[in-house]
Amino acid sequence: MxxxxxxxxxxxxxxxxxxxxxxxxxxxxxxxxxxxxxxxxxxxxxxxxxxxxxxxxxxxxxxxxxxxxxxxxxxxxxxxxxxxxxxxxxxxxxxxxxxxxxxxxxxxxxxxxxxxxxxxxxxxxxxxxxxxxxxxxxxxxxxxxxxxxxxxxxxxxxxxxxxxxxxxxxxxxxxxxxxxxxxxxxxxxxxxxQNIAFHEVGRQAIMADPDWCHGDYLAQGRNPRRGLAVARMAAHITYLSESALHQKFGRNLQDRTRVTYGFEADFQVESYLRYQGSSFVERFDANSYLYLTRAMDYxxxxxxxxxxxxxxxxxxxxxxxxxxxxxxxxxxxxxxxxxxxxxxxxxxxxxxxxxxxxxxxxxxxxxxxxxxxxxxxxxxxxxxxxxxx
Amino acid sequence: MSAAADLRPRARSAGPLRRDLALIAEMIPSGARVLDVGCGDGALLEHLVHDRGVDGRGIELSQAGVNACVARGLSVIQGDADTDLKDYPSDAFDVAVLSQTLQATRAPRKVLGELVRIGRRTIVSFPNFGHWRVRWRLLHDGRMPTTPSLPAEWYDTPNIHLCTILDFEDLTAELGITIERALVLDSRGTARGLNSMRLANWFGEQCIALLRRG
CATH class of the missing domain: 3.40.50.1820 (Alpha/Beta hydrolase fold, catalytic domain)
Incomplete structure (x- = not known):
């Protein structure tokens, strides 16, 4: 693709x-x-x-x-x-x-x-x-x-x-x-x-992104943004707590009064995580993420x-x-x-x-x-x- | 709540050291390595570290007590005398202190054994349940004794293993522990040596004992 x-x-x-x-x-x-x-x-x-x-x-x-x-x-x-x-x-x-x-x-x-x-x-x-x-x-x-x-x-x-x-x-x-x-x-x-498991989810998200190109994305002028963003979203949940998420977002809807019966970010928590993911890729390198999570696992x-x-x-x-x-x-x-x-x-x-x-x-x-x-x-x-x- | 004040280390606690703690402090040589088990708000540790050049550490059960101690620059961990003393190597400290805590432990015999193992000397202070006021309250009133050194009612006291001075003496003998020195405090806070254990057991409200194993 x-x-x-x-x-x-x-x-x-x-x-x-x-x-x-x-x-x-x-x-x-x-x-x-x-x-x-x-x-x-x-x-x-x-x-x-x-x-x-x-x-x-x-x-x-x-x-x-x-x-x-x-x-x-x-x-x-x-x-x-x-x-x-x-x-x-x-x-x-x-x-x-x-x-x-x-x-x-x-x-x-x-x-x-x-x-x-x-x-x-x-x-x-x-x-x-x-x-x-x-x-x-x-x-x-x-x-x-x-x-x-x-x-x-x-x-x-x-x-x-x-x-x-x-x-x-x-x-x-x-x-x-x-x-x-x-x-x-x-x-x-x-x-x-458990922590290694979460890191593995993040790494797999990056590596599953076709733009990752087996780690060669820079030479090919691409960037596995979607993979890195998903990795960040999953990791970000582990940095918070159930009660913090509940207090901050509850089941509140994002800029709408009812659910849309689709897969847009209906809930505020979804919108928040998507933002966390997309802003992260502006400042972080996907391969670095692989290497640093590995260092922690080891x-x-x-x-x-x-x-x-x-x-x-x-x-x-x-x-x-x-x-x-x-x-x-x-x-x-x-x-x-x-x-x-x-x-x-x-x-x-x-x-x-x-x-x-x-x-x-x-x-x-x-x-x-x-x-x-x-x-x-x-x-x-x-x-x-x-x-x- | 002033944000600036929150960031600063807590000031030293004001006021003189409680009488029994001052007597314990007098038994500790300057510069010694000390573990204070059940150090509370760190009053004794603070005195030892700042005024006596002691290398002092503390263990305290209550998280609030620990946080207050560390915020005042003392080396204190949250821990339990019943479970956490076994981690320390033998003779790790010159002096191990257990003040007003023995009677609140689940296994005082084990705790005492651990203390004399990790400290070359151990200082234990405890309320004497043989004091005449205690005996009178039980004998005359037929009620669980409450005294100035044992103020809590039976239903909310943390003290689950109270003993008399004679009981304590028996336990040390059984564990092969030598009482090098002992003091009792009477109800006016006057300290006396223990010339007669039986007499001390009647009139001492609190006992402070300096112990070594063997």
């Missing part, structure tokens, strides 16, 4: 995006978990605030699956507020007047850091599926190269939610001497079967440590604060609690707070005063112990 009317790739070219970028791996490629080697590659990142003279006030914020490095500024593509402006900024819990905040676009993503839509140096054509499969550990390895490059010996804190929380756990486990405090939020030490911190999660944190000097939300069914509190139990088993310094919220997994991105207060308190306590001004 040909689709000549299909709009070509409309994603903003990453070179025109604001922020910083550094190239790594030209001389020595990055060896990935898969055994493949990647290099050269670009790391795109954004910073807020000022690094102090002792280089002690650096806070690394790790973004989630569809997030990016534009944490606390108007997004250059969508013109929407930064994804964590509720938490990051002057006078906010992650206070940019006090901390030097770094956020790195993860490996495999599509906002400037090298990913499957970038040119493969071997062919000059976009990588597509020739891009090596990456893992959360690979993302963190790449971030560590950047932190080394910035001359930061020890990060004051590494924070993140969801896939960002997986990176936080990986940082604390792989480089405990480089992290003073760690805040894994709404996350787990492994991706559950994450299993215990498996890498003989099946015992506590071994991932043996003798850890890191101060932890775990946060979960009552209505999050994607990463329920039990996932955080399992991490807490493992940290207790090594007598680690750990705080754990479950926040009452009906906003589901997305709660960590939204205005939740009790969450903000927890984060402020933990950071203030940690800063006092670290001797930060």
């Amino acid at each position: 040909s689709a000549p009317q299909q709009r070509p790739q409309t994603l903003v070219h990453s070179a025109s995006l604001p922020g910083h970028r550094v190239e790594f791996g030209r001389d020595r490629p990055l060896v990935l978990d898969s055994g493949a080697e990647l290099g050269p590659f670009t790391i795109a990142y954004q910073t807020y605030g000022t690094l102090d003279a002792e280089r002690a006030n650096a806070v690394l914020v790790c973004h989630a699956l569809t997030g990016d490095q534009f944490v606390a500024e108007t997004h250059p593509v969508t013109a929407k507020p930064g994804w964590w402006e509720t938490m990051v900024g002057p006078g906010k819990p992650i206070d940019t007047e006090r901390f030097f905040v770094i956020c790195v676009n993860v490996l495999g993503a599509c906002m400037g850091t090298t990913g499957p839509r970038d040119p493969n140096p071997a062919t000059g054509r976009p990588y597509g599926l020739a891009f090596p499969v990456i893992t959360v550990a690979d993302m963190v390895r790449a971030q560590k190269l950047l932190i080394d490059h910035l001359g930061i010996e020890k990060l004051f804190c590494v924070l993140g939610g969801s896939m960002g929380g997986m990176q936080v756990l990986q940082w604390a486990s792989a480089y405990p001497e480089r992290v003073f405090a760690a805040v894994p939020i709404a996350t787990g030490a492994r991706h559950s079967a 994450f299993d911190l215990a498996a890498e440590h003989g099946g015992v999660l506590a071994n991932a944190f043996r003798a850890t000097p890191v101060r932890f604060c775990l946060v979960s939300f009552t209505s999050d069914w994607l990463f329920p509190t039990s996932e955080s609690r399992a991490i807490v139990h493992s940290l207790n088993a090594v007598a680690a310094n750990v705080s754990f707070v479950e926040i009452e919220s009906d906003k589901g997994h997305d709660a960590f991105l939204l205005e939740e005063p009790e969450f903000a207060q927890t984060l402020s308190g933990f950071l203030a306590g940690s800063a006092a112990h670290r001797g930060l001004k």
Whole structure:
């Protein structure tokens, strides 16, 4: 089936995006978990605030699956507020007047850091599926190269939610001497079967779109918009909660007084999901979505440590604060609690707070005063112990 | 609700430390590694961490208590003394503290055993059910005792395993636990040593005991 009317790739070219970028791996490629080697590659990142003279006030914020490095500024593509402006900024819990905040676009993503839509140096054509499969550990390895490059010996804190929380756990486990405090939020030490299942639905939706062209859509001037939009719609449901959906939409009809006995978006919730899907494809690359969901699926911190999660944190000097939300069914509190139990088993310094919220997994991105207060308190306590001004 | 105020860490709690907590704090060496089991709103932990340089952690059952503690910069997790102590390695802490909580656990014997395993020293405080006021209320009035240290009515008390000082002494002996030091607080809050257990069992409203295994 040909689709000549299909709009070509409309994603903003990453070179025109604001922020910083550094190239790594030209001389020595990055060896990935898969055994493949990647290099050269670009790391795109954004910073807020000022690094102090002792280089002690650096806070690394790790973004989630569809997030990016534009944490606390108007997004250059969508013109929407930064994804964590509720938490990051002057006078906010992650206070940019006090901390030097770094956020790195993860490996495999599509906002400037090298990913499957970038040119493969071997062919000059976009990588597509020739891009090596990456893992959360690979993302963190790449971030560590950047932190080394910035001359930061020890990060004051590494924070993140969801896939960002997986990176936080990986940082604390792989480089405990480089992290003073760690805040894994709404996350787990492994991706559950249910979560892998949802990701598989998303990937199959993308791959079933004829415009996907076995991952070669860029070279062919096409874009699997419909597949990616369906993937986003399915995933978006998992970020909310039944009660949040009910309160927001109920069974309300969209711009009509009665059902149409057809398959248009009669219900507001359908219209909302369609909008979520169609706006997502304007800013996200379908192959990136495949690679990043795969990275989350492969994450299993215990498996890498003989099946015992506590071994991932043996003798850890890191101060932890775990946060979960009552209505999050994607990463329920039990996932955080399992991490807490493992940290207790090594007598680690750990705080754990479950926040009452009906906003589901997305709660960590939204205005939740009790969450903000927890984060402020933990950071203030940690800063006092670290001797930060 | 002011949004700006919501974002700031909670201020330190004002006011002096409760008398029994102050006595517990005096038993803890500066700089020690401490686990406070049932730390409530974190009053003892906060004092130990800020004024005594203690590396303090807490476990608290109530989520509200935990959130308040963490918002004040304390390292506290939501957990249950009955189920969560088994995770900790032996001798993980210099001192394990269980204040006014033993009588509310489902299995006090097991909890006490876990505490002396994970702490090189353990401090336990509990209300003494052998106090004369308790005995009088039951003997004379024929009703379940309520006292200043046991104010709840029988139908809504969280205390399901109350004991007397003599009962506690028996249990420690049975578990091979040594009572290194013990204090009782009388109804005026005066602390006394335990020269006579029998006398202490009559006149002590609360007991604070410093324990070690073996």
